[in-house]
Amino acid sequence: MTRLLLASMLTISLAGLVRAQGVSANNSATIAAIHKVQEQETQAIKNKDGAALCNLLADGWAYTNQMGHVMHKAQWCSEMTNGTLYFPLIQHEDVKYHVFGNTVVETGRSTSTMVDHGKVSFGPRRFSITYVKLDGQWKICAYAVSLITNEQ
């Protein structure tokens, strides 16, 4: 288990390197702020702190997963912190940040391992995560995830 956790941490760090490669100088401050939100999200999940996790998501947060299911933020925060939904391995590649003022879209390919209600998903998937700056604070406002069908 410890080995798995270390592998996950290493992969997250590597994902950070990949992210950094796609950052232009003009948007570096914005991307740094987004990275901070991502770190807080990871910490909230690690601490099983549903309230802290929900605080990072904008009201009206939109979520669609690779099965075509939609979920509201309260359910997401609950499932991500009560063991219903978890990621033994996180691996993101081809990560790009598209910065549009107060709106940022992060896109990429995920080969993370995901366990949802006891069932395992290996992907690979494509994801788009949207961030918005509201009252001076960056929040996550949408997740869209889909399977890469010709690799299933």
Place this chain on the structure above:
Amino acid sequence: MIQRILAVSVLVISMSGLLKAQNAQPAYFGPIHGGRGNLLFPGAEEVTGTNAQIEEIKAEVLKSNEERSAAIKRKDKAAILASLADDWAYTNERGETLSKEQWVDDVLDGNLHFLYAQHVDVEWHVFGDSTVVETGRSNSILVYKGKISHGPRRETAVYAKINGKWVQVSLHVGFIPAEQRDFTFPASALPQ
């Protein structure tokens, strides 16, 4: 005798299907959808509530979408490109990512066209005064490079107000996999 009746019945049903198909008007150009692309439909559920400002934002985003639809109809490449943000983020249901120039070329070259459009379960998510997310389910039938795709799909479109103008900044489309292997692995499939 029964076999003959059955054969005639099958033939009649098949021919009636053909006639229906010939007479069918593509809903894509119907009064509700009104054009191409991803639309924010009037009457869609407003997830983040509504007020005068949100109504104004919705009207502006709708107008921007109508302008893109009109630009596609008249094959106005410059206007279509202008309705999509520079660095537009697009992922299609096959997991491919395309630049806006590639997508527009596909549309204008006829590589991508829609036979039928139907969007349901559409929700509006309005964040502040410059970000709108639209989610929904698409039952549209499209043709991509000669191959037909029936979906169904889930779509997430993001709009942002840039320099006073609403543009689409992202579109993510994914199949709803009714039958596939994902999530069928038991927990014991996890590596030790």
